[in-house]
Amino acid sequence: MSEQSGTDSVVEGNLLIVDDDRPFQQRLARAMEKRGFTTVTADSVREALEAIQAEAPDYAVVDMRLEDGSGLDVVEAIRTRKPDARVVILTGYGNIATAVTAVKLGAVDYLAKPADADDVLAALLSEGEEKAPPPENPMSADRVRWEHIQRVYELCDRNVSETARRLNMHRRTLQRILAKRAPR
Template identity: 70%
Template sequence: MTEPAQLDLGPDPSLLIVDDDEVFLKRLARAMEKRGFAVETADSVTAGKAIATARPPAYAVIDLRLEDGNGLDVVEVLRAKREEARIVVLTGYGAIATAVAAVKIGATDYLSKPADANEVVRALLSSEEALPEPPENPMSADRVRWEHIQRVYEQCDRNVSETARRLSMHRRTLQRILAKRSPR
């Protein structure tokens, strides 16, 4: 396996990554360091805001939903401290309303998880005029649907009836979907 190429990040390669998924956070931090970023990590809104206030980075990757609040709060603090910062918002499932909110607050781009380091770098470094390249292997529509159902199911403490109610779906239909294997 080849090492990722060092990127030309300008005079300030500082990068803040805010995510409460510890495994993802560490993996992305290592990958970004290999590409030449000076990475700082935070696992909460509180920690992210503290770093954004004390040492506003040139780049940021911020998860939308964190255990102690909304990642957009970190985006607002960072944008106030450093207007030119390039900010990518990540989320477990994409919705047009949250994408619009993220961009209005000052995010440069918006990616759905699971996003790999190459997608994140493309989003961080893309120019304002050009759209970033589409991902090489995007999730299928069936997979996105499956991920969304699983997320709501977990948020409802694995209660099928409550999950079905929140998804406006018949309980038996949901049970059949949950009994199947995840799509690729």
């Protein structure tokens, strides 16, 4: 993660960082403090909700999947307390449906992990008119398909038969896909 700011501007405001990947969370907090933010960190939905009750943040970076729930619950709580807060969702499990839900709940952007601090800053401060540049290494179509299958599999509590039914796929075909490594 880049710790040097690509811009000379210093930002003021409090930033809530919610991520259960502690090393990433701490690196991002340090990098964002160097850019002028006052940071508060949380490892879980519960801790994030407590932090929001204590003081609603001006900005937030929220991991999509947390040990005790969904980052979308945190986004919703921030929007309730401070409607003009700027929230960016981070995830290692990107999919279109979740991105749409995050934006509908008020997130200003959706970034894949591990995100660079400069990318997070740009997303938090963007006005929305400018389009983000395309990713340097986008996921292949096979990888996107594999990620979608994995997500549905997890949502079905790792039940192969139910997952196959929901994906309209033969159970044995699904088992073969699940046994393979993720495509690049």
